[in-house]
Structure formats: C-alpha cells, structure tokens
Amino acid sequence: MKPILQTHTAYAYAKINLSLDILGTLPNGYHEVRMIMQSLQLHDTITLNINNTPGITMTCSDTALPVDEHNLAYRAAVLFCTTYGITDGISLHLEKKIPVAAGLAGGSSDAAAVLRGLNEMYGSPATAGDLAALGVKLGADVPYCLMLGTALSEGIGERLTALPSAPDCHCLLVKPAAGASTKQIYTDYDALVQTTDIKHPDTDALLSALSAGDYNALVSGLCNVLEPVTMQLVPDIAVIKNALQPLGADGVLMSGSGPTVFALFSDLDTAKRAEAHFLATEYAPGTFLTNLYKPE
Ligand code: ATP
Numbered sequence: 001m002k003p004i005l006q007t008h009t010a011y012a013y014a015k016i017n018l019s020l021d022i023l024g025t026l027p028n029g030y031h032e033v034r035m036i037m038q039s040l041q042l043h044d045t046i047t048l049n050i051n052n053t054p055g056i057t058m059t060c061s062d063t064a065l066p067v068d069e070h071n072l073a074y075r076a077a078v079l080f081c082t083t084y085g086i087t088d089g090i091s092l093h094l095e096k097k098i099p100v101a102a103g104l105a106g107g108s109s110d111a112a113a114v115l116r117g118l119n120e121m122y123g124s125p126a127t128a129g130d131l132a133a134l135g136v137k138l139g140a141d142v143p144y145c146l147m148l149g150t151a152l153s154e155g156i157g158e159r160l161t162a163l164p165s166a167p168d169c170h171c172l173l174v175k176p177a178a179g180a181s182t183k184q185i186y187t188d189y190d191a192l193v194q195t196t197d198i199k200h201p202d203t204d205a206l207l208s209a210l211s212a213g214d215y216n217a218l219v220s221g222l223c224n225v226l227e228p229v230t231m232q233l234v235p236d237i238a239v240i241k242n243a244l245q246p247l248g249a250d251g252v253l254m255s256g257s258g259p260t261v262f263a264l265f266s267d268l269d270t271a272k273r274a275e276a277h278f279l280a281t282e283y284a285p286g287t288f289l290t291n292l293y294k295p296e
Contacts, residue, residue: 001125002122002123003123004122004123005121006050006051006121007047007048007050008118008120009045009047009117010043010046010114010116010117011043011113012073013043013109013148014039014042014109015040015109016040016104016105016171016256016260017035017224017253017256018036018150018166018171018206019203020033020225020256021035021201021223026156032154033155033156033157036150036163036206036210038149038150039148039149039150039293040173040290041292042097042290044094044109044113045097046093046094046095046114048092048114048117049090050090050121053089054087055076056078056093057089057090060094062094062096071094071107072108072110072139073107073108075138076114076115077090080115081120086122092114099175099288101179102179102255102258102259102286104173104256106146106183108138108139108145109141109145111142111145115131115146116175131146132146132147132160136158140157140158141153143157147162148293148295149163149295150164151161164213165294166202167213167214167268167291168291169215170264170266170289170291171292172249172263172271173255173287173288174286174287175287176237176239176240176286177236177282180258182257189226189229192228192229199221201222202221205217205221211221215266218243219250219251220251222251222264223253224253227258237261240278243277247274247277248267248270248274249263249264249265249270249274250263250266271289
C-alpha cells in the first residue's frame with residue numbers, strides 16, 4: 001500500500017466520565033459498563049513519519065514511558081501496518097501532556113490517534129467501523145477515543161452512541177501523585193458491592209439533561225460508582241474534592257478509575273481562581289485547566 005502523506009501530526013484528546021456505572025459482570029469476567037464520556041481539549045501530540053527503514057520506531061517526551069510494544073501507540077502502529085500489509089518504516093514521536101495512569105484514557109487516546117493518523121496517511125483504507133474494530137483489540141476505551149465528543153458507552157465500552165454535546169464549560173483536572181491499579185479497583189469494587197450500598201448514577205436523567213442542554217441538571221447528576229472504591233486507596237481524592245467545592249465548582253467527580261478529580265465551572269474567572277489555588281499546592285504538577293472538546 002502506497003502512502004499519500006509522508007508525515008502527519010495526530011492529536012490524542014483526554015476524556016472524562018460524566019458518569020460511570022457498572023451493571024454487572026459478563027461471563028468472560030469483564031465488567032458491563034454504562035458511562036457517559038466527554039473529550040477534553042487537553043491532548044497529546046503524535047508526529048508520524050514514513051521512512052525507508054522497515055519497522056516501527058518510537059520516541060516519547062516522557063522518558064518513564066515504554067517506547068516498544070508496551071506502549072499502546074506503538075501497538076496501534078503495528079496493528080494497522082499488519083492489517084493493511086504496510087512494510088514502510090514508520091517513526092512516531094509522542095509528546096505527552098495527558099497525565100499517565102490517571103483515568104483520562106491517555107494511552108487509549110494515543111492508540112486511537114495513531115490509527116486515525118496512519119489511516120489518513122495511507123488514503124483511508126479503513127472505514128470508521130474498521131478502525132473501531134481494530135481499536136477494541138487494543139483497549140475497551142479506544143473505539144470511544146476514535147469517536148470523541150459526548151457519547152454513551154455500553155457493553156465493555158465498545159457499544160457507542162453519539163449524544164448531544166455537553167453545554168460549554170471549563171474543566172479543571174487535579175490528579176494526586178499517588179496512583180492505584182485499575183485491576184485492583186475493579187476487584188475492590190466487586191467486594192465492596194457485596195456489603196455496601198453504592199450510589200449509582202441516574203444515567204437516563206443525565207441523558208435527558210444533555211438532550212435539554214440543561215447544565216445544572218448535568219452537573220448535579222455527575223456520579224461514578226468507582227469513586228468510593230478508589231477513594232479508599234487514594235485518600236487525596238477526598239481532600240481534592242473537599243477543596244474544590246468551596247472554590248465554586250459547579251460539579252466535581254473522579255474520572256474513570258481515577259485518581260484524577262475533575263471540576264466543571266460555567267465561569268472562567270472562578271475556574272482560574274480554583275486553578276491558582278491548586279497550583280500553589282502539592283497537586284500543582286497534576287493541575288490542568290482545559291475545556292470540553294467538540295469534534296466538528
Ligand atoms: P483509562 O482511563 O483508560 O483507565 P488511564 O488514563 O488510567 O487510562 P493510561 O494513561 O492510559 O491510563 O496508562 C495506563 C498504563 O498504560 C500506564 O501505566 C503506562 O505504562 C501504560 N501505557 C502504555 N502506553 C501508554 C501511552 N501511550 N500513554 C500512557 N500510558 C501508556
């Protein structure tokens with residue numbers, strides 16, 4: 001297959017979960033989820049270049065990340081090239097901005113951006129459906145990261161429905177330094193759900209809020225069943241949430257399996273004051289003020 005572009009820059013957008021519900025466990029052990037996803041303007045940048053030395057080579061601004069088959073961006077390039085019989089050399093450089101292991105789908109989004117980018121460089125051999133089918137092999141969130149915007153994600157995350165865009169607002173991310181393993185969080189959830197009444201989101205009410213463009217109903221319905229679980233492992237989550245509320249946040253929630261907490265603000269000055277507050281704390285390295293991302 002011949003490329004139509006020798007070089008390409010692809011953008012990988014972070015996501016937050018406006019809601020995250022677990023409906024049960026599937027026979028294969030996966031959790032069946034129902035969640036409302038929202039992409040953010042905060043993004044990684046991936047530069048793709050075709051060269052004459054066969055194979056995939058990778059560099060990354062974050063030297064703590066692997067640059068081989070352990071990196072989802074690298075794996076996405078290998079998968080696309082194998083699927084479409086591409087034998088050119090491909091180099092990719094990942095400029096990392098999305099916090100790692102944060103509940104913001106950074107790795108999945110990088111994988112999606114590589115699939116999208118290579119597809120453009122080779123004249124779109126894959127349809128959107130083909131790309132999603134490749135994406136789900138790399139991770140359950142990859143099909144959403146290909147789609148972007150506001151979406152309902154069901155099944156293991158592969159069943160997607162586009163939703164009306166969330167009302168414009170500002171999003172402050174605060175990630176504590178301590179992390180927690182996603183596997184551990186799901187295991188702890190399974191144990192906790194046996195003994196505790198966990199608050200579930202009213203997903204249908206949130207869907208109605210999105211259809212009506214009702215910002216107040218949206219922010220008051222934010223809910224993530226994993227939040228109490230990760231909070232037990234990372235107490236900083238509660239510290240951050242408690243600090244955000246008096247700073248004027250309209251709604252505050254942990255994203256994905258955490259530990260990043262996000263706060264939504266309709267007013268930019270209030271959001272900037274909250275950002276300044278966190279930039280003066282130990283949480284400064286994990287503090288980012290961004291906006292919702294709405295693809296055209
Ligand atoms: P999710 O929200 O989908 O659970 P996450 O934001 O919690 O994702 P990632 O940032 O994707 O987590 O990283 C999880 C792990 O994946 C990290 O420990 C990292 O070593 C590995 N990883 C592989 N490729 C990447 C990548 N391109 N960017 C970040 N992490 C990657």
